[in-house]
Amino acid sequence: MNRKPSFAIIGAGKVGSALGVLLKERGYLPVAVYSRTLSSARRLADQLQTRVVHHPAEAAGAAELVFITTTDREIGSTAALIARKGGCRPGQIIIHTSGALASDILAPVRQQGAWAVSVHPLQAFASLESAKENLPGSCFALEGDEQALDRVIELVNDLRGRYFVIKPEDKPLYHAAAVVASNYLVSLIHLSASIYQELGLDEEQAMDALFPLIQGTINNIARSGPAGALTGPVARGDGATLRGHMKALRKMDWRTREAYRSLGLYTVGVAMENGSLTPNEGAALSNIFLEVDNRDQKSNYSRLPAHETGRHPHSHVNRLRLSDGYVGRCFRYRRNPGGGLPR
Numbered sequence: 001m002n003r004k005p006s007f008a009i010i011g012a013g014k015v016g017s018a019l020g021v022l023l024k025e026r027g028y029l030p031v032a033v034y035s036r037t038l039s040s041a042r043r044l045a046d047q048l049q050t051r052v053v054h055h056p057a058e059a060a061g062a063a064e065l066v067f068i069t070t071t072d073r074e075i076g077s078t079a080a081l082i083a084r085k086g087g088c089r090p091g092q093i094i095i096h097t098s099g100a101l102a103s104d105i106l107a108p109v110r111q112q113g114a115w116a117v118s119v120h121p122l123q124a125f126a127s128l129e130s131a132k133e134n135l136p137g138s139c140f141a142l143e144g145d146e147q148a149l150d151r152v153i154e155l156v157n158d159l160r161g162r163y164f165v166i167k168p169e170d171k172p173l174y175h176a177a178a179v180v181a182s183n184y185l186v187s188l189i190h191l192s193a194s195i196y197q198e199l200g201l202d203e204e205q206a207m208d209a210l211f212p213l214i215q216g217t218i219n220n221i222a223r224s225g226p227a228g229a230l231t232g233p234v235a236r237g238d239g240a241t242l243r244g245h246m247k248a249l250r251k252m253d254w255r256t257r258e259a260y261r262s263l264g265l266y267t268v269g270v271a272m273e274n275g276s277l278t279p280n281e282g283a284a285l286s287n288i289f290l291e292v293d294n295r296d297q298k299s300n301y302s303r304l305p306a307h308e309t310g311r312h313p314h315s316h317v318n319r320l321r322l323s324d325g326y327v328g329r330c331f332r333y334r335r336n337p338g339g340g341l342p343r
């Protein structure tokens with residue numbers, strides 16, 4: 001059997017710890033751990049039965065595979081520190097696990113002859129235990145120096161993962177999609193449960209009621225794909241029900257209402273894609289979500305500080321033209337010339 005490479009972890013958080021423990025279990029040799037705080041480094045080094053070092057370059061210098069699993073904003077400076085202190089060499093592979101950043105953030109180590117790659121596990125690491133449970137079978141997005149890819153693919157296979165190779169310029173969009181599937185799914189379920197709490201259920205009762213529905217929907221998506229799994233009033237073209245929802249939601253806070261409105265509009269697109277709605281029916285339903293009546297404006301927007309709405313004081317109701325010819329009403333927000341929201 002091939003000897004598995006040695007590895008170092010720089011950044012002993014959730015991802016670094018999970019990868020470290022799983023790689024050790026798969027026969028990779030841990031040689032050093034460095035982290036910002038000594039206690040984090042010690043905790044992981046104890047689990048891996050390896051040593052704590054006191055500089056990232058010392059950790060990198062000891063290993064064939066180097067994982068920089070710090071927070072995203074620390075990856076570039078850590079790579080620069082490693083390069084400056086001579087912690088990298090030709091043939092060595094330096095890996096970061098950020099979803100949003102490409103391998104070019106590791107340019108300083110690349111300039112010293114090391115191969116640089118980004119290896120993003122498409123999985124949510126809430127804790128070490130859940131990461132160990134969920135990582136096998138997860139997909140990894142790989143990007144970086146081709147010369148290192150075979151080694152990295154072997155690593156993913158050893159973690160019982162799957163992979164695809166992605167272009168560096170596609171990483172922000174790729175990561176945005178992952179945020180929707182994971183973080184926004186959490187927020188969506190939070191939103192649904194909070195409406196039930198408004199009706200008097202506590203969070204546990206709300207989740208108890210909702211969970212079989214969530215599970216059933218996930219099962220339907222797995223069986224039929226997202227467009228094929230769509231049920232409910234949008235797919236049925238039931239405008240009266242949707243109007244009733246919009247009216248009932250008036251007593252909820254503006255974020256809940258806006259989320260319902262935006263997702264309703266998106267769902268109309270899904271229903272047209274799967275053939276449940278014709279373009280005309282879709283346009284009529286869009287109209288329901290886009291309608292902003294006077295009461296709506298008062299209850300949602302006028303009570304909010306301008307910086308929370310992003311609404312320019314002189315914004316006005318404007319007409320929106322959709323690609324299928326539908327003309328509806330919407331607010332036009334003037335762009336802040338300096339970028340960002342007008343204040």
Ligand SMILES: NC(=O)c1ccc[n+]([C@@H]2O[C@H](COP(=O)([O-])OP(=O)(O)OC[C@H]3O[C@@H](n4cnc5c(N)ncnc54)[C@H](OP(=O)(O)O)[C@@H]3O)[C@@H](O)[C@H]2O)c1
Nearest residue numbers: 011012013014015035036037040070071074097098124125
């Ligand atoms: N969490 C996820 O679901 C997930 C999924 C896929 C990819 N990722 C990516 O994986 C990476 C790590 O994420 P995470 O969730 O594991 O973050 P995390 O739990 O916050 O861990 C980051 C660790 O980095 C350490 N650190 C911060 N600055 C450092 C520095 N300058 N030098 C050395 N160590 C430093 C911190 O150490 P101390 O504890 O010592 O302060 C912390 O333990 C990120 O790039 C993230 O985008 C995360």
